[in-house]
Amino acid sequence: MPVTLGEKPQAGFDDPFGLLFDCHRRIEMFLGVLTRAAGLLPERALTPEERSAVERSLNYFRDAAPRHTADEERSLFPRLRACSSPEAGEALRILEELEADHRQADQLHAAIDLIGRQAVAGGSLPPEDAAAFADAADRLRSIYSAHIQVEDRQIFPVAQQLLSEPEKVALGQEMAQRRSIVGCNPKQPAGNRPAG
Secondary structure (H helix, E strand, O other): OOOOOOOOOOOOOOHHHHHHHHHHHHHHHHHHHHHHHHHHHHOOOOHHHHHHHHHHHHHHHHHHHHHHHHHHHHHHHHHHHHOOOHHHHHHHHHHHHHHHHHHHHHHHHHHHHHHHHHHHHHOOOOHHHHHHHHHHHHHHHHHHHHHHHHHHHHHHHHHHHHHHHHHHHHHHHHHHHHHOOOEEEOOOOOOOOOOO
């Protein structure tokens, strides 16, 4: 169950929407690792390679994914809410649902992290913990599947259209600051920077 990201994302902080899309692909990839592990744990212990992949996935959701949520809730969504354009109407109606998804996902991540770290440490789980891990992974997959689709197909395209260039620059700068990247070259690909 190796974790490979493929090519490094080409988006830099001068392309904040490219970074947001890239983060969604990482979320899907790491969630896939957790879902596959959840399917294995009731049957057998994880191999060292699988345990390492699960640990990387848990670390991503613990350390990097909260920055992505902050990118949306502290930087993107407020700018959308400030738009007076009629095109923003439908997007604005669903922002609260997206924020509720974030809260629900946070709770599930806390549960899956606790159980998943037990699997990483020991390679296996008692049946009740394996079932709880699988349930949390399945619920996360369900939340993210719908959530990411709405953001990728509705929120991000509307925001790309409605936000001014200075707002997009500010969005990218805030994303860089969240990752403690001060004075970075905004055109440099984000591949070597902290993810999320």
